[in-house]
Amino acid sequence: ALLIGAGETIELCARHLQGNGLRQVIVANRSIERAHHLAEQFGGLAIGLADIPKHLHKADVVISSTASPVPVLGKGAVEQALKQRKRRPIFMVDIAVPRDIEPQVAELQDVYLYTVDDLKTVIDEGQKSRVAAAEQAEEIINLQVGHFLEWVQLQTGAELIKSYRQQSEQMRDDALFRAKALLAAGKSPAEALDFLANTLTNRLIHHPTVVLREACASGDLPTVHAVQNVLGLADTPHR
Known part of the structure; x- marks a missing residue:
């Protein structure tokens, strides 16, 4: 799983994923120090936001929650990752406001992207x-x-x-x-x-x-x- 962000929400997601048997975690954050701090708790790898395209193809699950005012993950990077994965699907959850993942990513055939709006509908x-x-x-x-x-x-x-x-x-x-x-x-x-x-x-x-x-x-x-x-x-x- 690729976790983008290093705040409380991402930490809770990491604990939940680990509790359900997911062992390989990559934590990407603007502050590499905070990424290291969180990744160490779960035996994962810490990377900067700029390195996301290099590691995206390794992730079956992507969860993003940062305070960035602009998207940190674009359609082009996801397309490249899908090619490397030979079209194996990626499950993405964007719980940031504003969104971390470009809305156009949802147009890709092998991506399942859920946003805060989708989750709110399910909860309601x-x-x-x-x-x-x-x-x-x-x-x-x-x-x-x-x-x-x-x-x-x-x-x-x-x-x-x-x-x-x-x-x-x-x-x-x-x-x-x-x-x-x-x-x-x-x-x-x-x-x-x-x-x-x-x-x-x-x-x-x-x-x-x-x-x-x-x-x-x-x-x-x-x-x-x-x-x-x-x-x-x-x-x-x-x-």
């Missing part, structure tokens, strides 16, 4: 998707818990209903919080909804399942029938 779309999924998940939870609580409200014992309502709402809130955390961590909406469904189902049936299992094991038929009645289950033979 991802954020919208997560927000929509979170809202959908909340609606599903509220609907299902609401149905369950309506049933509970028809039963006797105001304090018991109140306690059970609070417990159910706490289950809902806990599951919703963890689902939103999954979305914020980058999980897909489908994974978050699947987590919600499994979590709510397991939590709501856990205690009745334990009571029913123990009652069946001990032959406690009154409790078995009581659980059947509460859960609205059809009579089944018990042994």
